[in-house]
Amino acid sequence: MSPADYPRFAVVGHPNKGKSSIVASLAMDDAIAISDTPGTTTQKARYPLKVDGETLYELIDTPGFQRARGVLAWLKAHETDASRRHEAVHAFVNTHKEDARFHDEIELLEPIMEGAGIIYVVDGSKPYGEEYEAEMEILRWTGQPSMALINRIDEADYTQEWKQALSGYFQMIRTYDPMHATLSQHLKILESMAQLREEWTAQVKNSIALFERYHAMMRERSAAAIAKLLYRALSHVERLVLKEGEEAEEAKKRLTSRYKQRLRSFEVETQKRIEYIWNHQHLKKQQENLRLEGLDLFSKESASVFGLTRKELLVTGASSGAVTGAGIDLAFAGHTFFAGGIIGAVVGGVGAYLAFNELADIEVLGKKIGRRTLQMGPMQNRNFPYILLGRALFHTMHVAQLSHAVRQSVNFEMDENFRQQWLTDARRKQLEKYHKQFRQAKKTDEKVLIEYEALILEILDGLLAS
Numbered sequence: 001m002s003p004a005d006y007p008r009f010a011v012v013g014h015p016n017k018g019k020s021s022i023v024a025s026l027a028m029d030d031a032i033a034i035s036d037t038p039g040t041t042t043q044k045a046r047y048p049l050k051v052d053g054e055t056l057y058e059l060i061d062t063p064g065f066q067r068a069r070g071v072l073a074w075l076k077a078h079e080t081d082a083s084r085r086h087e088a089v090h091a092f093v094n095t096h097k098e099d100a101r102f103h104d105e106i107e108l109l110e111p112i113m114e115g116a117g118i119i120y121v122v123d124g125s126k127p128y129g130e131e132y133e134a135e136m137e138i139l140r141w142t143g144q145p146s147m148a149l150i151n152r153i154d155e156a157d158y159t160q161e162w163k164q165a166l167s168g169y170f171q172m173i174r175t176y177d178p179m180h181a182t183l184s185q186h187l188k189i190l191e192s193m194a195q196l197r198e199e200w201t202a203q204v205k206n207s208i209a210l211f212e213r214y215h216a217m218m219r220e221r222s223a224a225a226i227a228k229l230l231y232r233a234l235s236h237v238e239r240l241v242l243k244e245g246e247e248a249e250e251a252k253k254r255l256t257s258r259y260k261q262r263l264r265s266f267e268v269e270t271q272k273r274i275e276y277i278w279n280h281q282h283l284k285k286q287q288e289n290l291r292l293e294g295l296d297l298f299s300k301e302s303a304s305v306f307g308l309t310r311k312e313l314l315v316t317g318a319s320s321g322a323v324t325g326a327g328i329d330l331a332f333a334g335h336t337f338f339a340g341g342i343i344g345a346v347v348g349g350v351g352a353y354l355a356f357n358e359l360a361d362i363e364v365l366g367k368k369i370g371r372r373t374l375q376m377g378p379m380q381n382r383n384f385p386y387i388l389l390g391r392a393l394f395h396t397m398h399v400a401q402l403s404h405a406v407r408q409s410v411n412f413e414m415d416e417n418f419r420q421q422w423l424t425d426a427r428r429k430q431l432e433k434y435h436k437q438f439r440q441a442k443k444t445d446e447k448v449l450i451e452y453e454a455l456i457l458e459i460l461d462g463l464l465a466s
């Protein structure tokens with residue numbers, strides 16, 4: 001596909017006015033170099049927006065003007081005819097390609113002369129000054145469609161002053177804050193870009209529709225990732241084979257630490273995936289770890305988390321003959337233990353019914369049956385899913401709304417009131433139906449997971465719309 005097949009827009013202006021930030025925001029690319037140091041962008045860089053392999057439009061980040069007055073003086077000296085100003089700029093670019101003094105001007109003028117529309121960026125928190133006039137004049141000489149974006153970097157507001165100054169030079173003037181722009185503000189700028197040239201209108205408008213679809217897809221993928229996290233974390237079973245002579249208490253500690261680590265790693269993986277979905281691969285964040293300390297994983301509720309595996313007991317029971325079978329039957333008097341079914345309730349009580357040391361003493365065919373495997377999970381704590389889900393929703397909501405121009409570390413500390421924002425009693429009831437299945441350690445039906453995903457998406461969409 002030749003570059004002329006899609007609209008292109010060169011983002012230009014003075015150094016350090018947020019050009020790269022605007023490109024990062026509109027291209028949804030968090031890898032673009034943004035810095036307090038003027039002159040960070042030294043080469044033009046093209047950022048095509050591709051959806052399903054099709055380029056909808058391209059944004060071109062450029063270095064800032066350095067010698068606008070020098071360029072304008074040259075242009076005026078070489079102007080032959082006011083109607084041929086475009087050609088004068090062409091001549092300037094052609095004759096200065098190798099001239100290091102005008103490197104930045106060439107970088108930014110070249111794409112414009114090749115047909116790109118102009119997006120001129122100014123800082124609306126700084127007063128207008130004459131030094132901008134030469135830049136605007138040069139851009140006017142190119143004759144290309146043009147729009148000015150007023151970006152207020154600081155508190156002060158000179159927007160009105162700027163609007164007046166810009167109005168003589170640009171077809172359109174808009175305000176845009178790349179650090180906080182919402183999806184709808186982003187789409188509004190695209191609407192304006194679509195109006196710049198008739199030939200571009202259909203394609204850029206089409207990109208708006210595709211963009212909305214793309215956004216919906218990102219929300220869906222996020223919901224799927226969150227659903228998978230909850231399923232994995234709730235159904236996860238961690239097993240540990242006891243070492244010869246190892247105390248159960250010690251093993252229990254090891255197992256607990258492994259189990260917790262695993263749950264945390266599920267969360268970390270999911271967050272990475274969500275950040276990837278929203279093109280925030282380079283995100284730096286401050287965030288508290290998933291806290292599992294207060295959860296009492298060995299509470300009565302979580303009776304099944306600690307004990308021998310069901311299979312192991314079944315094997316033992318079936319093969320051990322009278323002595324052990326009778327012994328264990330005795331120990332679990334009255335429970336239909338080997339028939340299965342209530343294993344969770346019983347195993348949690350193993351310690352009580354039969355101390356681990358006693359269990360270790362029972363031998364079958366020369367092998368000790370006790371103290372061999374400990375098991376933790378599936379998660380029985382009833383509050384845990386809501387903690388994990390709350391954290392995932394909070395994280396996703398913020399990543400989805402985070403500007404791609406942000407380079408500093410983002411604080412993801414969850415505020416106390418967040419739970420009230422999404423977890424009503426009715427929601428909890430809906431969710432609990434699934435969480436209950438996930439913690440039953442049986443393989444959950446794909447259909448159930450899809451239903452659960454849809455429920456998570458509904459919650460996420462609600463949060464993103466509010």
Ligand SMILES: Nc1nc2c(ncn2[C@@H]2O[C@H](COP(=O)(O)OP(=O)(O)O)[C@@H](O)[C@H]2O)c(=O)[nH]1
Pocket residue numbers: 014015016017018019020021022033034035036038039040041064151152153154177178179
């Ligand atoms: N607070 C704030 N900072 C901004 C905004 N736009 C840009 N910046 C900061 O201004 C500096 C220069 O931005 P950059 O995009 O690199 O400007 P460029 O030189 O025009 O490409 C960076 O430190 C940005 O983080 C804004 O809207 N608000």
Ligand SMILES: [Mg+2]
Pocket residue numbers: 019020021033034040041062063
């Ligand atoms: Mg830059």
